[in-house]
Amino acid sequence: MKNLPRFSVLFLAIAVLSGACTKKSAPRTTSTYFVSATISGGSPYYSSGSNVTTTGTSGGNVKISSYVPVGTSDRQLEFYFIAYPGTVGTYPLNGVSQGAIYAGVSPEIGRSAVHGTLTLTSVTPDIIGTYNFTCTDSTLVSGSFDVPAL
Numbered sequence: 001m002k003n004l005p006r007f008s009v010l011f012l013a014i015a016v017l018s019g020a021c022t023k024k025s026a027p028r029t030t031s032t033y034f035v036s037a038t039i040s041g042g043s044p045y046y047s048s049g050s051n052v053t054t055t056g057t058s059g060g061n062v063k064i065s066s067y068v069p070v071g072t073s074d075r076q077l078e079f080y081f082i083a084y085p086g087t088v089g090t091y092p093l094n095g096v097s098q099g100a101i102y103a104g105v106s107p108e109i110g111r112s113a114v115h116g117t118l119t120l121t122s123v124t125p126d127i128i129g130t131y132n133f134t135c136t137d138s139t140l141v142s143g144s145f146d147v148p149a150l
Helices: 004-020
Strands: 034-039 045-048 052-056 062-070 073-081 089-092 098-103 110-122 126-135 140-148
Touching (some): 052 140
Antiparallel strands (some): 034 045, 052 062, 073 098, 089 110, 098 110, 110 126
16 A cells, blocks of 8 residues: 555656647648639639649749639639748739739730739648739739648
C-alpha cells in the first residue's frame, strides 16, 4: 500500500504529459472553393469546386485560375504573382509583380488588368480575399474568392 500513492502520482504525470504531446493537425477548410465576380456590362461570374485551382510555390510564380463552362466558350478569371509573398496584404494588379486576366464569352479574348488591387485577408488554411480591377478595354471586374492554399 505504501507504493500506491507513488504509482498514482507517476500514472497521473504520464497521462498529463502524453496528452500534452499529441500532434496537432493543420486546420482544414470548411468551405467550398470559389471565385465570384461582378463584370461591368455582363452577367455575374461564379466558379466553384474543381473549376478553381491554385498552382505554384510560395516565393515563386503562383497562379489562381477559375473558369465557368458556357457551352463551347468558357469564361475565365486568373490572378498571378511573379513572387507570391504568402502573407496577408493589399497588392496592386498592375501586370508587373501581380496581375489579373478576364476572358469572357464575347469577345473570346483575354482582357488584362491595367490597374486595381487584390487584397489577401487569409493565406491559410485557404487563400481568401477580394479584388477589383479595370481591364484594357475598360471592363470593370470586382469580387471575392476562397481558393486552395499552397
